[in-house]
Amino acid sequence: MGRSGVTLVELMVSVVILSVGILGLVATFGGIQRAVQTAKNKTLASTLAQEKMQILKQKNYYQVLITPDPPAQQTDFSPSIPFDSVYFSSETILQGSVYFQRLTYVQVAKENSGVIELLPAGTPDTGLKLITVTTIWTQGGEKKKQTLTSVLSNPNTVTANAIFTGTVKNAETNALINGALVNAAENMGWRDTANVSGVYSIGLSPGNFTLVASAPGYFRKFVAVTAEANVTTTQDFLLVPMSSGTVTGTAWYNPDLVISQVVAATNTICGDGALHDVEYITLFNPTTAAIDIGATGLSSGKSVNVAYVDENSTFDRTDTQFNLTHVSTFVPPHAGYLIANATYFFLAGGWRTADAYYKPTVPDGFACANALYCDVIRNDRAGGIELTNAADGHDIDTVGWDDVNNSAPTHEDTPVDLSSVDGLATGSQIVRISSPTDAPTATQLQEYGPAYDSGDNADDFSFRPTVDVEPLCVSTAMPIIAxxxxxxxxxxxxxxxxxxxxxxxxxxxxxxxxxxxxxxxxxxxxxxxxxxxxxxxxxxxxxxxxxxxxxxxxxxxxxxxxVTQGFISGQVTDVAGAPISPAITVSPGSAGADQTAAVANGRYFLRVSTGSVGVTANPGSANVDYMSQSLSVAVDAGEVVNDLDFILSQGGRITGFITRDGVNALPGIAIAALDGAGYSRDQQVSDISGYFTTVNVPTGTYTVTPALDSIETSAPASQAVTVAVGATVDAGTFTITGSMGAITGTVKVGGKPVSSGVLIVAAPGTLSGSPPAMVALSSATLTGSPYYLVSSQEDGTYSLSVRGGSYLLYGYYNTVSKSGAVTISAQDLGSVTVTPGVTVPGKDFAW
Incomplete structure (x- = not known):
């Protein structure tokens, strides 16, 4: 009777095919999901960066403060990401179940010959700021970032209506100097780079200044000028080239131990009074510090491994198989280390004591094991010695030699050619040379330490048909010349x-x-x-x-x-190019020790850690007669960064007090000190006590103005002061009306944070209805008391900025049923009074 169906084998094959297909689909969907998540995270990161950029651009120009030098660094990326940790601190934001870090960096910018140039943080305002917002998140264990950059311009920028132009030439040849920099010493923002025709053009405000022209290989030239409104003045520069010479030399370095001698066999009397075939290896330490080599019986304490490699791998011996006993555990600087198959033997006119001796654990060709005088380094054979680091196995040194039939089994570049003598014969040796020479004598080889190491065995070793060079040990110190x-x-x-x-x-x-x-x-x-x-x-x-x-x-x-450091050198002068007395301190901050610029010539020299280094001349205006100036530069290990020069103007400081009512301090208010031409020379923020103090600004008359939004007002609106050399002038008290404060808290349902968002409303009066309804928009709401609204964050927190005053605080939480019905749950926390400049915390909503 016929039967229909499938066999068990057919069924199993079908299951396997289906499984493969399903697994492929799962993998495909996994890849799609990852791609969707990646796109989502990028979109969120971009949105967060745009949000921060928009917030900053809506502020008063002077409220967007420049990030102080040196900026903080986010080091998860290479290069690291600079950011502001003072005025616009790092923010952590939960969005779409992903935590994002948002960083802000604000720099002084200037257009120079059609290119946006970034200037040090202490540069007077140029009317242009570069804002960089970076958003960082982690996906699949890997850090990702999105960066948004934009320029913020000052809507009230003063037009530089005094023009200086001219050419920069070589004073000796009259040749044009392309790339020469010309700038006003009093304001680094007023600068231009000479073009291929040596021509520059700078716009300044009217006044008296010092123009400085500089170019690599030339002495700087300082010229005092008077800039007149709506006048173009020609000022040419002739730069004197620096006289120069040449430095030459031959350079060596010695990073580690080297193999200095190998003897495969020499028949000599030993400590037991009998003749034996003694073989040995000597090492040499060309460095300036002792090198630990190992301790007997402590595998974890070893730092150097020695191995023999034979033309026949059967006779190879590892460090463990050598079974070394270390009499001395370290190699002194510029001394040797004798490793032998004997403890004490007579050679080259004297008795020699081994610093380490071996009794191999694996029998040699004559079945000798666990005893002295065993034959490990086979004579009349091709072979080699390898020296490696015991911790990570990296090569320290290697030497190999040929015989008549075989090439060296290990070597550096070209092995020592012993084919004509059929390998290392009894009574012969190979010796590392002490300096580059074609035919070194035994006297030369014993006068200086065997340190020459070009990485080529054939060039680095000398074959000696007789043992005429003494073996080196820890008690033998020798000078080195290579x-x-x-x-x-x-x-x-x-x-x-x-x-x-x-x-x-x-x-x-x-x-x-x-x-x-x-x-x-x-x-x-x-x-x-x-x-x-x-x-x-x-x-x-x-x-x-x-x-x-x-x-x-x-x-x-x-x-x-x-070498773990780099170096920075430069000069500190006044605006006339003269060194300053008393000496000016130059500080690299945490990157190194402070130095003082020489009174004679203004030069300084710093040793600094590597990376981005912020250098400040006259930090904290310690010399009260002069301004402080900061510059940043990247420094690599061993690098000398030249010409980090500072030109300091004489000046003083401005201080003042910001209050909300004439008595109580109001922190966080930005002020700008505008010079006579309307340029901001410094911007500061009132501290927790309400006070502000500028850095040293050039002498002259200034208008001190609080930087406020459209609703805030100040009494007085501004204050004129005159700054003298070394003086601190008081701009008085500014009383600010209409400043902001904040209300913060959490939103929870059933004790858990609400991630979908709760609407928080600060109303100037009672809202009626159930739930309480917002007032309808009308002309009255546009001119009446304002309402303030914010949505809570995904982590269940909120921060609502409001003007100082009293408000009724409401929270609205929406839920949607399966049928689509929306339910609004409202909560009234009652009256909240907010003081300008103060945050009211703990206003929590719970359902």
Missing amino acids: GVPAIGAIISVNDGLSDPTTAYRVGAPVTTAEFVLTNVATGTWMVFLSKDGYGLENDTVTIVASGSVYTFPSSTTFLSSA
């Missing part, structure tokens, strides 16, 4: 004229690293060489005259210091 050629090392000088250069490869087959640093200004300077975290500083390099050459001695030019 090392690893520091090819690619960066050479910088703080002369303010030369550009950094790099050391380059010279020679074949034997290699050195040489450098030629040109255009070094005459005088005595600090030259710094750095490579791979190692550096050398020489503070006495002198170029005595134009065309002279200073040469670093090869035998002492070692990059031996750990």
